Amino acid sequence: MIYRYTTFIKAINLSIDYTILNISMVIAYLIVDKSYIFWAQNKNYLPVVLVFNLIWLLSANITGLYEQVLNKDSISTYQSVFKTYLLFVCLICFTIIIIIGPAAYSITREYLFYALALFGFLVGIWKLIFLAIRKSDRNLLIDGRNVIIVGAGTIGHDLYHYFKSNPDKGYNVLGFFDDDPKKISQKGMYLGNTDNCIDYVITNQVDEIFCALPVSSSDKIEQLMLDADKHLIRFKIVPEYYIASKKAMTVQNFDHIPVIAVRAEPLENMLNRMMKRLFDFGFSCFVIVFILSWLYPLLALIIKMQSPGPALFVQLRSGRDNLPFKCYKFRSMRMNNDSDKVQATKGDKRVTKIGAIMRRTSLDELPQFFNVLMGEMSIVGPRPHMLSHTEEYSKLIDQFMVRHFMKPGITGWAQIKGYRGETKTTNDMMERVEADVWYLENWSFLLDLKIIFLTVWNAVKGEENAF
Incomplete structure (x- = not known):
């Protein structure tokens, strides 16, 4: 089904949730505060409002609360709300109580309790109201359309089979128009030649025309388009050449010339790239100053005590545009001649005791924040591979080199999906590459935050493939 109002309903849900959140905070402030300072003039209160709002946005993005708002059933909707609320409460408590400290902004546990409890109650009531409204007016949100296909070649038939296989899209194909009736094998689907189409x-009561005529019929296509415009009929042209792929592609117009890009790349936008770089720079500075400044000498001492050799393991790996760079890690193995050729395996005898702990908790990757600071890596991106692996797998996997369109990362979408560690088969690497390409095509700043959070969470709970 085509939901005309999906984005609108999503925006309404988001806006009302935020309104409820802020109303809950104001009510909690009025209940708890004894200074009688108007809440909007309280400088200690306003930063807390910002933290609450940002954390709700992060929590909703991680759980996908606002995705498919018109498709989820009641149980799934409330499950999403509960997961989001639980994550929100945990992050609020962690951020305010542990990181910021409740005394910093005069936040009391009583205030947190009232604000969170009231928000949970009110948002639960609102979702109940939303589900009731959605159930009663669902038919108003559905936009089923009658369509015809002009051109019964391969492309026209591919489009027809797509609509038949995906009835949820809401397109009801009435039939084909083509100057050659023999092209239409489906019984009752031939409606006439192209000259009879507009009549x-x-x-x-046809809503849309899908034109799948070849470029050689450009005069006929232009005339059909003009006639459709005159009679307020939506006219859509299906390009004669397309890639047999399920992924979305983007179209740019160079004056009157349409150009199809085979994949979306959000990081080709300079603003997005700058945002990612600023975050990388700030986050890496924080880790280096507040964590590595004391952890580095401690781990270096233990590494050297357990096996002779340098504390850092430096290896050439493939970076953006396939340019090699020196990737830093804490050395987790005894010195050996196979480190540039052979991956670590489960129970690998080369791994030291401290190395096993570092690999299991991903502490061995921490020196890569220096790579991030220097701009050679990003915090989130495809994991950099050894040069020998890049050469090997680029010959076996078609899309392997696509992952080098962006900077490699300390963690990535593939890692949180479980595709980390040893790649025993080509299929294992193929799944990792597919995840990396998906990240390249779907990047957003909130997605990066989600990946960072899940990486830390997985490191705490432990992962099967971390060895």
């Missing part, structure tokens, strides 16, 4: 559309 049929006018008399049969």
